[in-house]
Amino acid sequence: MYIMINKGFKLGEDDKCFLNDFVKKSKEEKRAYVLLLLDKGVKSVVIAKMLDISPNTVTNIKKRYLEGGRDHAIYDKARSGQPKKYDIEKETEIIALACTDPPEGYKRWSIRLLAETLREKEGFESITRETVRIILKKAQLNLG
Known part of the structure; x- marks a missing residue:
């Protein structure tokens, strides 16, 4: 398979180590794989095909990483909701x-x-x- 290189995207060493461990034991592993593949220079379209996700998802994960770092890209934000009324x-x-x-x-x-x-x-x-x-x-x- 021919893999196109995506210039300009690099993970920090801490993030690489964390993500490599993370993909081995997490439900959010696709997001981690996306970041690892982007770091290797793989194009978003190719990643989307490899992981069976939409190209927009790859773009959104990349954008979230660039905006807020590793945790922001991998984990969902806490969802708002009505707080429990009765403890x-x-x-x-x-x-x-x-x-x-x-x-x-x-x-x-x-x-x-x-x-x-x-x-x-x-x-x-x-x-x-x-x-x-x-x-x-x-x-x-x-x-x-």
């Missing part, structure tokens, strides 16, 4: 309540009844049925 202590409190006897006049706890009861407690003023359901499901607790 493990609050979740434990919800599960513990579900494991108690239901209030007088009720045969068993329902998710709606749990949510209503929890809303009366401090720290749970805005809890919804869906939140209670998800926490109980995660704990593999079935009220039925």
Whole structure:
């Protein structure tokens, strides 16, 4: 196979050592291979064909390396998302309540009844049925 040389792209020695170790044991190894192949002068189009990825992906990995270094090129940024509203202590409190006897006049706890009861407690003023359901499901607790 004929390999075209890509001038002007060089990895630092530390980055080369890290990437060589990284490709042996990581899920993100394709990104590391891209950087190593770019360092050897292989053209982006050839790398894309070799690794079965799009040429744009190769370009993006190269761009990320040049902008922020090795870690920026290989690892994804932490994704933003809504932070957890209830910590493990609050979740434990919800599960513990579900494991108690239901209030007088009720045969068993329902998710709606749990949510209503929890809303009366401090720290749970805005809890919804869906939140209670998800926490109980995660704990593999079935009220039925």
